Every structure is written in structure tokens, then in C-alpha cells.
Amino acid sequence: MSAVWGFLTRTQGRGGRLTWTDWFSYGYLILGFLVILLPVLWLGLNSIKTQFQIESQDLSLLPGDFDRVARATVNGPDGREIFVIADLPDWVLNWSDISDEERADQDIAGFLAGYEGNQLYALRSHLGQVSNAARQLIADQGLPDWLNRYGALTPTAREAFDLDSVVATLDADQQRLLLEYLGQPPFEPNRIVTQALVTAPHPETGEIMQWAIPNPNATSEFFPGRAVNGSADGVVRLPADTVTATRNIAPEWDNYIEPLTNSAYGVNVNFVTCITNSVLVTVIATFITLLINSMAAFALSKYTFRGQTLFLVVILATLMVPATITLVGVFKAINATGLSGSIWGVIIPGAATPAGVFLLRQYMLTIPDELLEAARMDSASEWKVFWRIVLPLALPAIAALGILSIIWRWNDLIIPMVAIATATEAYTIQLCLLEFRGEHVSQEHYRLAMTVVSLIPTTLVFVFLQKYITTGIANTGMK
Incomplete structure (x- = not known):
């Protein structure tokens, strides 16, 4: 730790005085640190926010939410009535977001028994109890069975039934x-x-009151407020500088737990399976990549044959072709070989990379040919020369390519979309992240949390093995 502090406090000037070079250097380091840290910090903090907080576009940095009440809208013979219901439990306020298991644990009938009138009507609809109560009413009162399918009938078909006479028998x-x-x-x-x-305070009387407002994070000068106690009729304009809101810091760790335990609401994929598939693809593809690329680099660096330069030029020319141009060809090749829907369809198409061949070739050119000739004079086969001499000496470059390959394979989205988009059981982690946003359900809180999980392996690989990347690339002559 002292070495780190000594490095951070090092100055060019004598006696610890800072020169303009020191100011510029430290400013550049701080700027670079913030550019890297702030997006990661934003992602991490948003990954533990609630779904409501994210969907309401709450720009606050910390996870949590304000104290909340329910604003109810009830329609009846006297028209529409809007009022506030205070002191409701969290499971009622968050009814649409909780799982079926949590809903089953609640005593809904006992809860509704404590309310009457418009409050009962609003809560009954909110908790989805209208259908159950109406079916029970039809059964208890011996009402006609056609009432249960009346809502699905066409206007013409409804004319065959006398609804008014049935309704007249009820209170x-x-x-x-x-x-x-x-x-x-x-x-x-x-x-x-x-x-x-x-x-x-009330804008006219100055009385301190509790109000329900849509979103305190809005930038407007006034908030539309409705009195919680119902003493103020309708909506009142509250000056923003007079409003006091209480925010509770509450990290939502279920954003991580539920997808990893396959209990996330509205998600059709198993995220643990996705991680397993990504690990298999990354490990197997990296091993095949290192083997094929090292063998190709060995041939291009240590053998002389007709067309050698042409082969190298063709390999390097593929670096100039955007990956999107080859997607149609890759898709047809995967289908033709029967690899569609299998993780092998993700592994094999990217087994050889031109960048990897070039990196290893440049490093192997630095290995003295005399070592190889001496091994051949001792009756070593070409395979033994490659396996026992070239690979050990090229280990720094192979390690660098292996780390880069792990990052490439783990973060790859294009090839999985082409190869396994129709087989959810073979999804990799990047495809699984797309499943958290569908046509009817948006689970951004899950996606942010699982994005953080997906970043952990590559971050650890890069942090602990970055010296191999810099050493390997430096010795290959790549810029």
C-alpha cells in the first residue's frame, strides 16, 4: 500500500512542489479514472434499484424510493371519483410486481374486510378479486351460467339474454x-x-399537510398535489421549494437473487444455464482458437513455401471485412452443417481469428531458427518441435491471445444470435440479457443486475492477467 501511495504522490518538482507537468499528469489521471469509473458506478447503483424507480426514470443516484400512498380512481353512477388511500402495506402498493408465491401468502380476504365503500371497490379491482368474487356470487345466488361468458359475447349475441332482469334481483x-x-x-x-x-403547507391557508404527488424528481416549479386526508378538494398546485419528501435507501438485492434462482417474474430463460453455456463456449472456443491459431502462426513464421506471402495477405485482409458482411454466409454454413441451435454453432465459426494468427506469427518470428534446427538434428519430429519448443517460448503471446479470446467469446452477441436464437436452452449470457425486455414486459431492473454479473468474469480476467496482455502484445510488435 505504501508503494501505491508513493506512486500517487510522486512529483517532478523538488521538495514535493507541484509543477505544471504534475498538475497536468494528475488531472489526466483523475479524468481517465472518472471516465472509467462513473459508467460502472452508474450501472452498479442502478442494478439495485426497484423496477418502479427505474421505469419512473428516477435520476437519483442512490437506490431507494419515497414514502408512497395509493391514488385510487373509482367509476360509478355518480361519475368518477379520485381520492387517496394512505397506510397501505407494501405488498398492496407493489401488487403488480410481486411474484405469484408472494401473492399466495397474503390474506387478501381478511385485508379487504377492513375496508368499505369506494376504498373497497378500488382495492378489490387492484388486487384482482372482482372476477373471483363475481363467480362466487353467481354460484351462491344461483344466477344463470351464461353470466360467466357474457363479457366475451358480441353485442348481437348479448341481445338473446336479459341481463337487466338478473341484475334487478340483486342488492x-x-x-x-x-x-x-x-x-x-x-x-x-x-x-x-x-x-x-x-x-x-397549503398554498392558501399555510397549514402543514400531507400530499400525494406524482414524482418529486420532476424539474417543474410546481407539483400537482392531492391532500391525503381529503380536506382539500381536487388537485392543488404546490410550489416545489415548499415540498419535503422522505427518501428511503433500500437496495433491491432481489434483482440479482431472482434471475439466478430462476424465479424472476416475466423471464422465460434460466440465467444460470446461460452462464453455464457461456462458460462452455468461452473455454472450448478459446482452447480451439489457441490451437488452430498457434499452428497457423507456426507454419507462416517458420516454414518457407510457395504462396506463403499470399496466405498471410489473405488472412490479414479478412481483418478489413466487417463482421456484419459475413453474417449471411455464416448463417448458411451453420444451417448446412446442422449446427443451428447448438453451442457448437457458436464455437466453431470463430475458431480461427486472423488477429490471433498475426499476433502469434509476429511473436514466433522472434524465436531463433537455430533452436528449431538443433531440435530437428536431434531427431525431433515437427510436432515435438512445435509442442516442446515453440509453444513454451511463445507462451506470453499465447497467454495474451487467450485472455483476448476469453473477452471476445464471453461478450459475443452476433454469432449466438445467428446460431442459437431459436433454442433458448442453448442461450449464452448475452442472448439472455435480451430476454429481459419483451413486447409486453420490460424487466430493466433484472437486465441491469445481470449485466453486472456478466461483467464480473471478464473484469477479473483482465485485472489479474493484464500483465500478460501488455507483455505479449509488446513483444509481437502490434500497435
């Missing part, structure tokens, strides 16, 4: 329940949304 609450179930006016679907609970 007011039963009528409301049945008509809500059937979606008949004026009982449109009731709705509950969460809003932030803040404290602010």
Missing part, C-alpha cells in the same frame, strides 16, 4: 360487483396508482 353492492365483472357502464375498471407522500 346495490351485488349489482356493482356483477356489472364490474361484466364491464358494463357506468362501472368502468377501477384503478390504483402509487404516488409519493410529501409534506407541504
Whole structure:
């Protein structure tokens, strides 16, 4: 640690005085550190935010949320009524985000028994109990069975049934329940949304009150607020500088736990399987890449044959061809060989890399030919010369290529999309990250968390083995 501190406090000037060169150097180091650190820090902090916080585009740096209340909208014969319900438990406020197991653990009937009137109607709809209660009502009252399919009938087909006569036999609450179930006016679907609970003085009376507002992070000068106690009618404009909100710091570690335990809501892939597939692809592909590239580099650096320069030029020319241009050919080759839907379709197409051949060839050119000739004079076969002499001496370059290959294979998305996009059981980690955003469900909190998980292996490889990268590349003459 003292060595690190000594390096960081080193100055060019005498007596520890900082010169303009020192200021420039330290400024450049700090700028580079921030450029690298800030995106990673942003990703890490967002990965432990709740789904609601991310979807509401909360720009706060720390994970957590404001104290929240429910704003309910109830439709009835008297029109639409909007009001605030305070002191609801978290599982009610977050009902749409919790899993089926968590929902099953709640005593919904006992909870609803503590409410009546419009609050009951709003909470009953919010918790999805209208259908269950209406079916139970139909069974208990001996009502016609066609009521259960009435909502799916066409207007013409509904004319064959006398709904009004059935509704007339029920009391007011039963009528409301049945008509809500059937979606008949004026009982449109009731709705509950969460809003932030803040404290602010009433703009006219100055009385300190609790209000429900949409989002305290907005940049507007005023917030539309609705009194929690219902004493203020309608929406009141609250000056932003008078609003006080309480934010609770609460990391959402379930963003990591649920995908890794295959319990993430709305996700159709097993992330542990994706990690396993990526490990297999990375390890096997890296081994094959090192073997093929080292053999090709050995032939191009230590043998003289007709067309040697042409082969090298052709290999290097492929570096100038964008990968997207070859996608159609790669796709057809994978299908023709029967590798589609298999991880071998990801491993084999990228087995030989022109950059790897060039890197190893440049390093092997520095190995003295006299060593190889001496081995041949001692009756060593070409395989033994390659395996026992060239590979050990080229180990720094091979290590550098191996590390780069691990990073390439782990982060590759194009080849997996071409080869295994139709086989979810063969998905690699990069394809799995795409599954967290679908047409109807967006799970950005899971995707951010699993992106952090996907960065860990390559980060560890680079941090602990970076000396092999710099040494290997430096000795190959690559720029």
C-alpha cells in the first residue's frame, strides 16, 4: 500500500512542489479514472434499484424510493371519483410486481374486510378479486351460467339474454360487483396508482399537510398535489421549494437473487444455464482458437513455401471485412452443417481469428531458427518441435491471445444470435440479457443486475492477467 501511495504522490518538482507537468499528469489521471469509473458506478447503483424507480426514470443516484400512498380512481353512477388511500402495506402498493408465491401468502380476504365503500371497490379491482368474487356470487345466488361468458359475447349475441332482469334481483353492492365483472357502464375498471407522500403547507391557508404527488424528481416549479386526508378538494398546485419528501435507501438485492434462482417474474430463460453455456463456449472456443491459431502462426513464421506471402495477405485482409458482411454466409454454413441451435454453432465459426494468427506469427518470428534446427538434428519430429519448443517460448503471446479470446467469446452477441436464437436452452449470457425486455414486459431492473454479473468474469480476467496482455502484445510488435 505504501508503494501505491508513493506512486500517487510522486512529483517532478523538488521538495514535493507541484509543477505544471504534475498538475497536468494528475488531472489526466483523475479524468481517465472518472471516465472509467462513473459508467460502472452508474450501472452498479442502478442494478439495485426497484423496477418502479427505474421505469419512473428516477435520476437519483442512490437506490431507494419515497414514502408512497395509493391514488385510487373509482367509476360509478355518480361519475368518477379520485381520492387517496394512505397506510397501505407494501405488498398492496407493489401488487403488480410481486411474484405469484408472494401473492399466495397474503390474506387478501381478511385485508379487504377492513375496508368499505369506494376504498373497497378500488382495492378489490387492484388486487384482482372482482372476477373471483363475481363467480362466487353467481354460484351462491344461483344466477344463470351464461353470466360467466357474457363479457366475451358480441353485442348481437348479448341481445338473446336479459341481463337487466338478473341484475334487478340483486342488492346495490351485488349489482356493482356483477356489472364490474361484466364491464358494463357506468362501472368502468377501477384503478390504483402509487404516488409519493410529501409534506407541504397549503398554498392558501399555510397549514402543514400531507400530499400525494406524482414524482418529486420532476424539474417543474410546481407539483400537482392531492391532500391525503381529503380536506382539500381536487388537485392543488404546490410550489416545489415548499415540498419535503422522505427518501428511503433500500437496495433491491432481489434483482440479482431472482434471475439466478430462476424465479424472476416475466423471464422465460434460466440465467444460470446461460452462464453455464457461456462458460462452455468461452473455454472450448478459446482452447480451439489457441490451437488452430498457434499452428497457423507456426507454419507462416517458420516454414518457407510457395504462396506463403499470399496466405498471410489473405488472412490479414479478412481483418478489413466487417463482421456484419459475413453474417449471411455464416448463417448458411451453420444451417448446412446442422449446427443451428447448438453451442457448437457458436464455437466453431470463430475458431480461427486472423488477429490471433498475426499476433502469434509476429511473436514466433522472434524465436531463433537455430533452436528449431538443433531440435530437428536431434531427431525431433515437427510436432515435438512445435509442442516442446515453440509453444513454451511463445507462451506470453499465447497467454495474451487467450485472455483476448476469453473477452471476445464471453461478450459475443452476433454469432449466438445467428446460431442459437431459436433454442433458448442453448442461450449464452448475452442472448439472455435480451430476454429481459419483451413486447409486453420490460424487466430493466433484472437486465441491469445481470449485466453486472456478466461483467464480473471478464473484469477479473483482465485485472489479474493484464500483465500478460501488455507483455505479449509488446513483444509481437502490434500497435
